[in-house]
Amino acid sequence: MVRRKKKFSCGHKGFGRICHKCIQANAVIEQKQKLKRDWEVSFDRDSIDLRNLPKNVVLKSRYIIQQLAKEPNYRQFRGKRLRHNRFVISIPINRSYRLLCRDRGQSLSPEAVVSHEDYNVVKPGRI
Ligand SMILES: [Zn+2]
Incomplete structure (x- = not known):
């Protein structure tokens, strides 16, 4: 058939x-x-709020946060201390975003991922 x-x-x-x-x-x-x-x-598992950020920024932030938890060597990610607040470390994610971490002595605690515009607000007097 x-x-x-x-x-x-x-x-x-x-x-x-x-x-x-x-x-x-x-x-x-x-x-x-x-x-x-x-x-x-997946955002529920993040230690800081990464919602509403571009996907590549989210993934790179997660990676850096993970690495910093193992070894708080922010310099390997070109992180720098803020001039006006030495306890805050700014790590570039890409050209537009920075991860801000607080120096806790033995460790770094991620505080926020901020855009370039936000960053200039928390970093007065410098662009
Ligand atoms: Zn059909």
Whole structure:
């Protein structure tokens, strides 16, 4: 018996009882939704709020925070102490963002990731 393609209610054509094109499309959508949920949930595990930052800034911040927790050597990330507050260390994430950390003596505690504009506010008198 020759199998013939039939038209499903969704408009696709194919064999069998259900439309495999739609099943596949749904799987892709569900996978995307899962990735989006996982991404949103991942912020709950951060020690500081990294929401609303560009994805590459989030990932790089997480990496640097992780490394600093192991070894508080901020100089390897080109971090510098603020001139007007020596207990605050500013680490460049990229051209637009900085990670600010507080020097706790034996360790560094991440405080915030700030954009260049915010940064100039916390760093008066210098651009
Ligand atoms: Zn279909």
